[in-house]
Amino acid sequence: MTAFLAERSVAIHAVLQASKVCQSVFRQLVTAEKITKKDKSPVTIADFSAQAVVNTVLQESFPDDLIVGEEDSEDLRSDSATTLRQKVLELTNSVLDSPLDEEKLLQTIDRGNHPGGVKGRMWTVDPIDGTKGFLRGQQFAICLALIINGRVELGVMGCPNFPIDFKNPEGEKGCLFVAVNNQGAFQRSLSSPDESPINFADISSVSDAIFCEPVEVEHSSHENAAQIASLLGITKPPLRMDSQCKYCGISRGDANVYLRLPTRVDYEENIWDHASGAILVQEAGGILSDIHGKSLDFSLGRN
Numbered sequence: 001m002t003a004f005l006a007e008r009s010v011a012i013h014a015v016l017q018a019s020k021v022c023q024s025v026f027r028q029l030v031t032a033e034k035i036t037k038k039d040k041s042p043v044t045i046a047d048f049s050a051q052a053v054v055n056t057v058l059q060e061s062f063p064d065d066l067i068v069g070e071e072d073s074e075d076l077r078s079d080s081a082t083t084l085r086q087k088v089l090e091l092t093n094s095v096l097d098s099p100l101d102e103e104k105l106l107q108t109i110d111r112g113n114h115p116g117g118v119k120g121r122m123w124t125v126d127p128i129d130g131t132k133g134f135l136r137g138q139q140f141a142i143c144l145a146l147i148i149n150g151r152v153e154l155g156v157m158g159c160p161n162f163p164i165d166f167k168n169p170e171g172e173k174g175c176l177f178v179a180v181n182n183q184g185a186f187q188r189s190l191s192s193p194d195e196s197p198i199n200f201a202d203i204s205s206v207s208d209a210i211f212c213e214p215v216e217v218e219h220s221s222h223e224n225a226a227q228i229a230s231l232l233g234i235t236k237p238p239l240r241m242d243s244q245c246k247y248c249g250i251s252r253g254d255a256n257v258y259l260r261l262p263t264r265v266d267y268e269e270n271i272w273d274h275a276s277g278a279i280l281v282q283e284a285g286g287i288l289s290d291i292h293g294k295s296l297d298f299s300l301g302r303n
Contacts, residue, residue: 004146004154004180006061008303011144011156012178014057017095018050019158019174019190022128024091025049043131045084047071048199049091050127050142055111055212058123066122068147068302070272071110075108116271118150118299126272130243132216137161139245145275150299153181155276159245164189166254175255177248177280185251185283200285201253207233212246212255221261228259247277251284261291268303269296 024206029042051071058065076085085102093099100108114122123146130140141160146154155178162175164187173192177198186195203209211229214220225238239255246258281288289295 003183007146007154008178008180010057010061011146011154012176014054015142015144015156015176016190017057017126017133018053019054019176020095021049021091022046022134022140022142023092023160026134026137030137033171041084043128043134044075045080045087045091046134047127048073048076048088049132051125052088052092052100052105052108053095053110054125054127054142056092056100059108059111066114066117066120067112068114068122068124068271069109070126070270071109072111072113073106076109085235116147116299116301121146121148123147124272124275126244126270126276126300129273130245133242133245136242138215139241139243141245141248142244143149143244143276145272145274145279147271147275147298151181152275152279152298155179155279157244157248157276157280158190159243159248160190162245162248166249166252175248177251179276179280179283181279181283183283185280187248187252198252198284200251201256203256205233206237209234209256210236210254211238212250212258213238214246214260215240215242220259221263224261225259230254231295244273244277247280250287250288251280270303271298271301274298 025042025046048071051069055067075081089102089105126143128134128140129143134140142158144156145152157177159175161173163169164172164175176190178189179185185198187198188195211225213225248260249255274296275298278288
């Protein structure tokens with residue numbers, strides 16, 4: 001397990017620090033009032049802060065690597081964004097060894113503006129996948145993957161609200177999932193470096209499977225998924241959760257099938273929404289494909 005050893009260690013550190021930032025935002029800024037009013041400012045702050053943290057850690061260890069990130073700094077640069085910018089800076093610096101100033105913060109976020117493509121070495125980061133889950137205090141994930149010449153080589157996902165043991169949902173929460181090409185998939189807690197291998201669950205029949213699907217109906221058609229489940233003879237209720245935590249759940253055997261069926265014909269997926277999940281599924285013994293049975297292509301750009 002020597003290939004990508006340094007990258008694995010750095011990616012784990014980056015995601016752990018970004019997870020701390022997101023947890024701080026939730027504790028400090030998410031209230032019942034904000035959730036009722038559907039105020040997304042806390043998740044905006046967490047998005048910018050987490051991406052700044054991840055990009056800073058990557059730049060320190062791999063200064064020549066490119067980054068495909070979800071966020072850019074445009075909304076932070078205006079005079080009206082002073083309070084938002086200062087809060088993002090405060091939270092970002094709370095987990096960094098060397099603090100950033102405002103201009104360095106903006107430049108660091110914008111390191112994620114690489115267009116992607118078929119050649120080269122690049123990271124892709126989703127600073128908060130599952131914004132509504134984050135605001136509800138449920139499932140969200142910080143997702144980071146290394147892509148080289150269009151192939152995902154490494155993935156790390158931090159899931160601060162994910163139960164360590166699915167069978168004990170009220171027990172300890174906070175998981176980190178790690179996978180490297182041809183090295184297997186692993187789970188650990190956010191508080192301990194001890195890792196355990198994970199694998200897809202063995203089932204004797206398709207009819208014994210449990211579907212995993214998004215909570216939000218605009219992300220995937222529950223009706224179509226139910227029709228497919230019926231055709232396959234699957235009768236168990238689906239496991240619904242937000243974010244790429246679904247990939248984590250099926251990879252460790254909490255469920256068996258994850259269907260994402262877009263509700264719009266013009267919908268395009270982003271590479272950061274699936275890259276880390278794809279390598280985790282692969283290394284846990286699963287198969288990931290599009291609706292036509294083809295492998296997902298991460299060499300086409302940002303989408």
